[in-house]
Amino acid sequence: MKYASEFRDPVAAKAVLAAIARTAEGIGATREKPLHIMEICGGHTHAIFRYGLDKLVHEGVEFIHGPGCPVCVLPMSRVDEALQIAARPEVIFTTFGDAMRVPGTQGSLLQAKASGADIRMVYSPLDALEIARRTPGREVVFFGLGFETTTPSTALSIQQAAREGLGNFSVFCNHITVPEPIRALLDDPDMRLDGFIGPGHVSMVIGTHPYDFIARDYGKPIVVAGFEPLDLLQSVLMVLSQIAEGRAEVENQYARVVPEHGNQVSLAAIADVYERRPSFEWRGLGEIDASGLRIRAPYRAFDAEAKFGVGYGAGPRQVAEPEGCACGAVMTGKIKPTACPQFGRGCTPERPLGALMVSSEGACAAYWQYGGARAAAE
Numbered sequence: 001m002k003y004a005s006e007f008r009d010p011v012a013a014k015a016v017l018a019a020i021a022r023t024a025e026g027i028g029a030t031r032e033k034p035l036h037i038m039e040i041c042g043g044h045t046h047a048i049f050r051y052g053l054d055k056l057v058h059e060g061v062e063f064i065h066g067p068g069c070p071v072c073v074l075p076m077s078r079v080d081e082a083l084q085i086a087a088r089p090e091v092i093f094t095t096f097g098d099a100m101r102v103p104g105t106q107g108s109l110l111q112a113k114a115s116g117a118d119i120r121m122v123y124s125p126l127d128a129l130e131i132a133r134r135t136p137g138r139e140v141v142f143f144g145l146g147f148e149t150t151t152p153s154t155a156l157s158i159q160q161a162a163r164e165g166l167g168n169f170s171v172f173c174n175h176i177t178v179p180e181p182i183r184a185l186l187d188d189p190d191m192r193l194d195g196f197i198g199p200g201h202v203s204m205v206i207g208t209h210p211y212d213f214i215a216r217d218y219g220k221p222i223v224v225a226g227f228e229p230l231d232l233l234q235s236v237l238m239v240l241s242q243i244a245e246g247r248a249e250v251e252n253q254y255a256r257v258v259p260e261h262g263n264q265v266s267l268a269a270i271a272d273v274y275e276r277r278p279s280f281e282w283r284g285l286g287e288i289d290a291s292g293l294r295i296r297a298p299y300r301a302f303d304a305e306a307k308f309g310v311g312y313g314a315g316p317r318q319v320a321e322p323e324g325c326a327c328g329a330v331m332t333g334k335i336k337p338t339a340c341p342q343f344g345r346g347c348t349p350e351r352p353l354g355a356l357m358v359s360s361e362g363a364c365a366a367y368w369q370y371g372g373a374r375a376a377a378e
């Protein structure tokens with residue numbers, strides 16, 4: 001496949017793996033004392049397992065899986081609020097498929113749909129807009145989810161609804177940002193991270209400068225990476241090279257896609273439609289300052305929280321995770337999914353306890369899909 005096979009070339013991969021091994025040994029990294037490299041993005045976690053990169057890299061390099069799966073970090077309280085909105089008889093609730101099976105305290109959207117709620121899977125907020133145009137007698141709500149990658153498309157759909165005066169369209173906004181949880185992880189005294197693989201798709205929108213604080217304030221290297229095996233291997237080598245040379249910088253391995261200053265059209269739409277919430281709850285991580293977005297006052301008519309009286313400001317927030325669930329520890333990289341007592345026992349893709357097991361970018365789903373089921377059985 002043109003433009004993909006070049007990044008899967010086994011001869012080139014062997015050469016990069018050898019360079020990684022030489023550099024890791026030069027730093028003194030061993031199986032007993034490995035370097036901890038966190039891949040922030042759930043898409044990278046899946047690519048690492050799909051291509052077996054965790055087994056191929058030198059034993060002195062350990063991948064730590066980060067919190068970059070937006071469905072996984074969606075707290076139970078927000079799923080409950082989504083169910084509350086979806087239960088209203090006038091509402092058509094639209095969502096990406098990934099969020100359908102995420103459990104709240106009262107079940108999932110899929111279970112609510114089976115019980116009769118009008119919940120529909122869409123591929124884009126523009127699909128939800130189209131449903132609103134065709135059904136003027138119903139309230140169409142879009143479940144706005146995701147990091148900076150999906151934030152612009154939701155913003156553009158709100159701007160379009162405003163232009164058309166589409167009063168029966170609104171967004172239940174759960175958009176979140178990547179840099180703030182990284183800062184929270186770096187401030188966590190229990191974490192020991194030596195460097196980061198930066199997210200590719202998010203960076204396509206925000207550019208590389210929002211990560212400057214990682215190198216400047218915490219002295220850690222970060223390399224923004226693509227999603228093919230050679231992208232990831234080269235990025236690991238770039239992180240290791242920085243450590244070996246005593247540097248801490250923001251580097252861009254994915255320059256063929258990620259512009260240094262991001263996508264200006266997307267950034268303008270984000271600035272027009274959203275503002276920061278003072279804080280936002282993350283599943284397993286608690287409240288993180290300024291890590292969530294809400295819809296600005298000029299677009300309040302399209303804010304489902306205001307329209308239906310749910311969300312922040314409408315009552316108590318935090319909902320405890322199920323007993324024995326270790327999602328928070330997995331999402332912060334403190335333990336591997338197979339170390340969760342529920343993995344493969346109380347929590348499977350068929351009967352998930354945590355969102356990490358059902359999201360296409362979840363670390364537990366990756367372990368399960370690429371051999372974890374076997375590991376759990378063993």
Ligand code: SF4
Nearest residue numbers: 326327340347354364
């Ligand atoms: S196995 Fe299930 S309960 Fe355990 S961390 Fe993963 S998603 Fe959470």
